[in-house]
Structure formats: structure tokens, C-alpha cells
Amino acid sequence: MSSYIYDRTRPYLFDLRTDDRPFQHMCLLLLFNRPSLTQSIDIDYRPIAIDEFLRDLCYMLMGVSSQTFEWNEIHETFALKSDINVLGYTQATIERFSMRYIQAGNHFNVIKHYINRSSRNSETENEFCHSLRCYLRYIQKSIAIYDISKFSLVKFAAKIDPILCSL
Structure with missing residues (x-):
């Protein structure tokens, strides 16, 4: 034996x-x-599922803070919360994946703040703000139509990146 x-x-x-x-x-x-x-x-850390993480990415792209991403008023940027751990992925992978979407979310917020704070002294500026508002609405609707609950990181990037390429 x-x-x-x-x-x-x-x-x-x-x-x-x-x-x-x-x-x-x-x-x-x-x-x-x-x-x-x-x-x-x-x-x-707080473990979350991949579908929750992707949902929060979409919220961030629409300018909304979530359980995963928060708006930093001082630096005027979105940031990935440090206590989040996406199940099945390393923290480094999630941070690298999130960076380009954080940048896009920051750009959306800059555009949104410009639209809201613009003085609109001229008709040209008024029309420009209207065009920007329509553009943001188009991007947000394009993101919202997908059922991201069944997406992986790769599939999410394949669907969302073409929408964001104009930004």
C-alpha cells in the first residue's frame, strides 16, 4: 500500500x-x-459579477456614478472604486479595461457641463449646444439598447467601442 x-x-x-x-x-x-x-x-473588497460591472460602465458612460465608479469632484474625473473585485478577473485586468471607458465618461461629462453652463449668447452657440445635446442623447441610447447581462469584456468592447470611436 x-x-x-x-x-x-x-x-x-x-x-x-x-x-x-x-x-x-x-x-x-x-x-x-x-x-x-x-x-x-x-x-x-466587495465581489461583484461581470454583468454588474458592465452595467456600471454603461452608467459611467452616461455620466452617472455607481457602486463601481464614482465621480471625483476635485479632479473632475471618474474613478474605479478600490474596494471592487470583479469575479473571475484580476484587479489589474479590470483597471486596464476600464481606463478607456473612464476617459470616454470624462469626455461626456465635459460636454454635458459645457452644454449646461454655456451662456448661449449667440444663435450659433445655441445651435452648437443643441447639436452636442443630440449627439450625447444618440450615444446614450446606442449604449442603452444592448442587453449587457450576457456580455463578456471582449463582447462589450466589440459592441461599445464603435459607438465611442467618434468621441
Whole structure:
């Protein structure tokens, strides 16, 4: 009869997700199962599903803060909240994916603020603001028509990027 010896070496999954702190902590907890370890680890994240993340991306593109993205009044930019962890993706992947959409959301907000604060002294400026308002409405309606609940990151980018290319 042969006996099986449990090997407590570093799991191979650590190599794939070296920058995913919450995942590493959970693996350590499962691997060593020490009560002192569970008490000393501060897991400070909120897991959300990919469809919630993509929904919040769409909200941000429409200029609305959400559970994932918030408007920073000081820097006048949207920011990904640091306590969010999208299930199945590393934090670095989500941050890289979000950057171009954050930039687009910032551009939308600049346009929206310009429209709302414009003095409209001339008819030309009034017509220009009307055109910008129509453009924003078109972009928002184009984003809203998709059922993003079944999208992956790649499919979301394939559907939304052509809409945003004019920005």
C-alpha cells in the first residue's frame, strides 16, 4: 500500500494571479487553515459579477456614478472604486479595461457641463449646444439598447467601442 503525502507547496494558481491580493489570501487560508491567519488578514473588497460591472460602465458612460465608479469632484474625473473585485478577473485586468471607458465618461461629462453652463449668447452657440445635446442623447441610447447581462469584456468592447470611436 502506498500512502499519500499532502504537499503544502505554493499552488500553481499563484503564478497566474500574482497581482490579485484577495485571491492570494483566500488560497493561503485554504492551504494552511490556521485560525491565526484568518484573524490577521484584512480582506477589504466587495465581489461583484461581470454583468454588474458592465452595467456600471454603461452608467459611467452616461455620466452617472455607481457602486463601481464614482465621480471625483476635485479632479473632475471618474474613478474605479478600490474596494471592487470583479469575479473571475484580476484587479489589474479590470483597471486596464476600464481606463478607456473612464476617459470616454470624462469626455461626456465635459460636454454635458459645457452644454449646461454655456451662456448661449449667440444663435450659433445655441445651435452648437443643441447639436452636442443630440449627439450625447444618440450615444446614450446606442449604449442603452444592448442587453449587457450576457456580455463578456471582449463582447462589450466589440459592441461599445464603435459607438465611442467618434468621441
